[in-house]
Amino acid sequence: MTRLIRFLLFLLSIQPAFAQNQTPDQFLGFPLGSKFAYHHLIVDYFKSIQSQNADRMKLVRYGTTNEGRPLMLAFVSSSENIAKLETIRTNHLKSIGLLPGKADAEVPPIVWLSYNVHGNEAVSANTSMQVIYELLNKDNALTQDFLKNMVILVDPCINPDGYERYTQWYNRVQNVSPDVTPFAIEHDEPWPGGRFNHYLFDLNRDWAWQTQKETQERVALYNQWMPHFHADFHEMGPSRSYYFPPAAKPYNKDVTAWQRHFNELVGEYCRKYFDKNNWPYFTRNDYDLFYPSYGDTWPTANGAIGVTYEQGGGGRAGLALERTNEHDTLTLNSRIAHHYATTLATLETVMSQREKVISEFIKFHQDAANAPTGSFKTYVVKTGDSENTRSFSQWLDRQGFSYGIAGKSISTKGTELTSATEQPVKIDNNDLLISAFQPKSNLLRILFDPKPALEDSVTYDVTSWGLAYIFGLKAYGLKEKLTPATNAAMPIENTVPAALPYAYLSKWSDSEDAAFLAELLKNGVLVKTSNTPFEMDKNSYASGTLIITRKGNERIPFDKLVTSLANKHSVKLTPVKTGFVSTGPDFGNDNVVALKAPKVVALSGDGISPTAFGAIWHYFEQQINYPVTIVNAAKLASLPWNEVDVLILPDGRYADIISDRQVEAIQSWVKNGGKLIAMEHATDAFVSKPGFGLTKKFSEKRKDDDTFKKYGEQQREDASDSSPGSMFQITMDRTHPLAFGCGEAYFTIVRDAYERDYLKDGWNVGYLKEDNYKAGFVGTKMAGRLKNTLIIGAQEMGRGQVIYLMDDPVFRAMLEKGKMLFGNAVFR
Structure with missing residues (x-):
């Protein structure tokens, strides 16, 4: 009995030790910061911490990556708040009008901390382990105060696939003791790098467009919570120090005075930590609040305080890197310390203003719903009979916007958004109406803006993004308030007619039409197309219309297969009884x-540009589900040409990839029936080469005033010869198959000038004239180079064809009509 009592007392004595949270060091088996933890270990650590703190932490798996890794979000707060988490969420959404009813209790500030959107900025995910440990460390008085007064959401790794690509490589090549030598292999990350996700998309540019699986799953959860504050943790070049707010100009004009003020306040709290530790930092440079598709700007447009933090380091930094400019060695430990400090500063800032954070957030959304700012109170999107709003409607749903169809005919006046002209508007029954009187109307206004005001020309990304341009829409802004009659149009459902048709017709106007064509071809269906317009049964059909005839498809279950695939892709089929047209x-x-x-x-x-290649890869695998064979550029010379129909050269540096001998081999293959699609700088390999009609325009010599430019104005000098992403309307030959389905006006985001002369022996399908600029920043020097120049060309060569694309139509998967053009390039 005595021995039993002693054993029970022993168990009681060690119980606190068992209940104590494991530190990251204890769990990992190595000191945090001495090695990059694999993603599964970070996930397991979060699960371990949650198991010990179920009353104060809830861990949610909100999705998976393309490679099957979990996307996790930890909710951390007091036990009282965790017990009523769903009530907090619903009261919060009621208070801002995104759920019906009235909130029956106040809610605490909701702070979302996002780590590692860029995979090789790997300090962030490692920092998240220290953050979650200290938030749940009962001996830490500061963090326990946070939990009492806030709900904190921690995403340890937004981009697990990119993070794992980086850490797997680094952990394989690193020395036992980190080699601080800058030219060591562990500071030379191989192509394509870990920055991007599986399809090599930059997830930090995808918030508004939501083309990627990870973004769609994350934003779906974001819209369920609508946090008051969103912090996005990054790294930049290893020679730099640390950036935190205030942000640089330009600010989007719709950033509110309160958001600007809070941006300054965050900087004050960050400075306290950095000044105390004598850490270097900078503010008000480089990282602006303009383009609304970042992890700081998109939440800002949703009413939150959105901030970016940038630590010097990135993929080159590894575990330790000697920096001659700073006379120090940059270590992973120091980078973790800095990100942890700004995490604390973030939470302290919100704590200091928690009542106003909530009241301003509510006011932001109530004002948006009841008295929206801006000239337009309703947006009208013409649907016509082209079905080209399917993708747009899906995008509206992902954003969380309210919209519907008109339900009746209305005659009014409005501003056509791509031309900025006031016109009579005839609204038809199925046209979409999007009212500005909704809680998210600020985001709606910003994204519809056809010409956003730019207060400073020094910015490093897209400066024009109007939805009418991006989706190729005929859209109007109305000054009057109109309310949709119903939520949505009826879904398309094709049935097999009683009298079996001669053929089915399908219009060519939407990216889903390309997916429909791709699946028909994969299933062995004979599909034809008309290269000229035609009319039959009093209906008009544009060039490019798909004609799926019964003849030639006798060996397949023709009607059942074609109609089922059309329904799958929401494509409307028109059955016809004859092959005769009027x-x-x-x-x-x-x-x-x-x-x-x-x-x-x-x-x-x-x-090869990773993002340019990734956009092509994503187009085939995720947008149209058509097989594409990926070949290492170094193996081009050994390609079995007789097995290839279409060769795509993404943007890249081809001087070391394509020799003159390979140019000759490519030309021989094209003449025998191949199709070459050369994109952006890939076209450089064929400029002035024998047999290829592509030439460079004559450029004027540098002016004398360029010779004596001022060193102190270098940044602005560089900007004068740039276009970070501006909107142009390309003049198109609409009779050419490349332009089929691209609409009456084709818009694109121009990011460089290639100065190509018009083809003398070929088809100048798309080009820029003197007045094709629409919106966004274009430097004064760049502007002259974007006039009277070829953008899209086609050259017939023997039995084959060469297509020159000095513009990327699948750039970031943003441009709806660009997807149509690229589909034409591949299949027509």
Whole structure:
């Protein structure tokens, strides 16, 4: 009995030790900061901490990456708040009008901390372990005060696939003792680097467009919580110090006075930590609040305080890097310390203003719903009969906007958004109406803005993004308030007619049409298309219309297969009884041609732009679900040309990839029936080469005043010869198959000038004239280079074709009509 009592007393004595949270060091088995922790270990650490603190932490798996890794979010607060977490959420959304009813209790500030959106900025995910430990450390009085007064959301790694790509590589090549030598292999990250996600997209540019799986899943949860504050943790070049707010100019004009003030306040709290420790830092440079698709600007447009933190380091820094400019060695430990300090500063800032943080957030959304600012009170999007608003409607849903169809005909006046002209507007029954009187109308206004005001020209990303341009919409802004009659149009549902048709017709106007075509071809369906417009049964059909005839498809379950695939892709089919048309080519005419299922190859690897390649890869695999074979650019010379129908060269540096001999091999392949698609700087490889009609325009010599430019104005001098992303309307030859389905006006985001002369032996399908600029910043020197120049060209060569794209139509998967153009390039 005595021994039993002693054993029970022993168990009681060690119980606190078992209940104590493990530090990151204890859990990992190595000191935090001495090695990059693999993603699964970070996830397991969060699970371990949650298991010991179930009353104060809730861990949610909100999605998975393309490679199957979990996307996790930890909710951390007091036990009282965690017990009523759903009540807090619903009261919060009621208070801002995103749920019906009235809140029956006040809510605490909700702070969302996002780490590691760029995979090789790997300090962030490692910092998250220290953050979660200290938030739940009962001996830390400061963090326990945070939990009493806030709900804190911690995302340890937004981009697990990129993070793991980096850490797997680094942990394989690092020395036992980190090599601080800058030219060591552990500071030379291989292509494509860990910055991007699986499809090599920059997730920090995807908040507004939500083209990526990770973004869609994260924003869906974000919209369920609508945090008051969102902090985004990054790294920059290793020679730099640390950036925190105030942000640099330009600010978007719709950033409120309160948000500007709080941005300054965050900087004050950060400075206390950095000044106390004599850490270097900078503010008000480089990182602006203009383009509304970042982790700071998109939340800002949603009413939150959005901030970015940038630690010097990134993929090159590794575990330790000697820096001659700073006379120090930059270590992972020091980077963790800095990010941890700004995390605390963030939470302290919110704590200091918690009542006003909540009241200003409520006011932001109530004002938006009841008295929206801006000239337009309703946006009208014409649907016509082209079905080209499917993608747009899906995007509206992901953003959380309210909208619907008009439900009746209305005649009024409005401003056509791409031309900024006031016109009569005839609103039809199925046109979309989006009222500005809704809680998210500030975001709506910013994204619809066709020409956002830019207070400073020094900015490093897209400066024009109007939704009418991006989605290729006929859209109007109305000064009057109109209310939709119903939430949405009826879904498309095709059925097999009782009298089996001669053919099915499908219009070509939306990216889903390309996905429909791709699936038809994969299933062995014979698909034809008309290269000229035609009319039948009093209906007009544009060039590019798909004609799916019964003849030639006898070996497949024709009607069932075609209609089921059309329903899958929300494509409206028109069954017809004859191949005779009233105007235009009959279906047996030479202008009605068969489309083949091509074998497509795209180059990747050293020298190729990762994001340009990633956009192509994503287009085939996720947008149209059509097979693409990826080949390392270094293996181009050994390509079995007879097995390739289409070769895509993404943007890149091709001087070391394509030799003159390979140019000759490519030309021979094209002449035998191949199709070459050269994009952006890939076109450099063919300029003035024999047989290729691409030439560079004559450029004027540098003016004398450029010779004596001022060193202190270097940044602005550079900006004068740049276009970080401006909107242009390309003049198109709409009769050419590359332009089919691209609409009456084709807009694109121009980021560089290639100064290509018009083709003398080929088709100048798309080009810029004197007045094609629409919106966004273009430097004074760059502006002259973006006039009277070829953008899209096609050259017939023997039995094949070369397509020159000095513009990337699938850039960031943003441009709806660009996807149509690229589909034409591949399949037509």
